[in-house]
Amino acid sequence: MLRVSRLTDYATVVMTVIATHPADVLSTAQIADEARLELPTVSKLLKLLGHAGLVDSFRGVNGGYRLARPAEAISLADIVEALEGPIGLTECSIAQGHCDRQSQCGVSGSWRSVSGAIDGVLRGMTLAQMLAGRPTAPAKGAADAAQANA
């Protein structure tokens, strides 16, 4: 249904939980508790988010996770990409070449353009906005990005 995976959904929850405590280093257990998710699942998510450079990790006793950047500088696109890889609706929106129909395929261009627009929408929504609950015109930046990408 054109949906993001459940893990990605969870990841946004986890990120908002971390963002709620900007000054603290939270343990996986704390985060799992606040997010109301299973601990192993949260652990897996944090690992991915860490690799993507979205959170900083600290090992050892009193270790845990913290936002790597301010919430204003983390977009929904960042989170989605961390979990699902590059954003693109179709195979050929991401990597060209391995579709032998490409030459006579009239739709690939359209898909690419649409993918770009959606990327803009995602990039226009920041973690700070998600935290605020009532986001302020998330589609505005999206519109511009889409325009530029078309």
Added chain:
Amino acid sequence: MLRVSRLTDYATVVMTVIATHPADVLSTAQIADEARLELPTVSKLLKLLGHAGLVDSFRGVNGGYRLARPAEAISLADIVEALEGPIGLTECSIAQGHCDRQSQCGVSGSWRSVSGAIDGVLRGMTLAQMLAGRPTAPAKGAADAAQANA
């Protein structure tokens, strides 16, 4: 990868093929041939597209399929919905209620807003534009729709 299923991708190809012959009733075999897809697959796609009211079907000898509406009146959103159901990035963007975390979940509103924006993007791209290959600012309508939906 936030991607649409391969079947949906194929469906757009099939639709453009049909749209290329506005006056004719094309058999599944003809469509499969032009789209360079397997016949059973195309048959399945046409079935779904028919149910969604996007194509009209004619039975019997010389039967086949034809666009139910002019290409200008069919959007990418129509095709995606026909194949994948309602557009919404997360479970709770579509059906509320069966997520017990909804009450204290701060992200559901954001997801809904983003889903609306993406729906706008998809709705702004018509089959006619896809046919033209080089779509004219597909994001424009999207922007407006997104704005309205936010």
Added chain:
DNA sequence: TCGAAACAGTACCATTTTGGTCCGGTTTCC
């Protein structure tokens, strides 16, 4: 110095979804 807390990495498994195929039935034209 040792042990506990906490992250890191990897491997694994069950379930669901996806993509694809097939078959019997029905309609329409010749």
Added chain:
DNA sequence: GGAAACCGGACCAAAATGGTACTGTTTCGA
């Protein structure tokens, strides 16, 4: 009546997804 075509299911194999477990490594503190 027979052939061409669509209709409606059922069905199956393969892949992705979600979730779990286990073993290491790092760091703090007693």
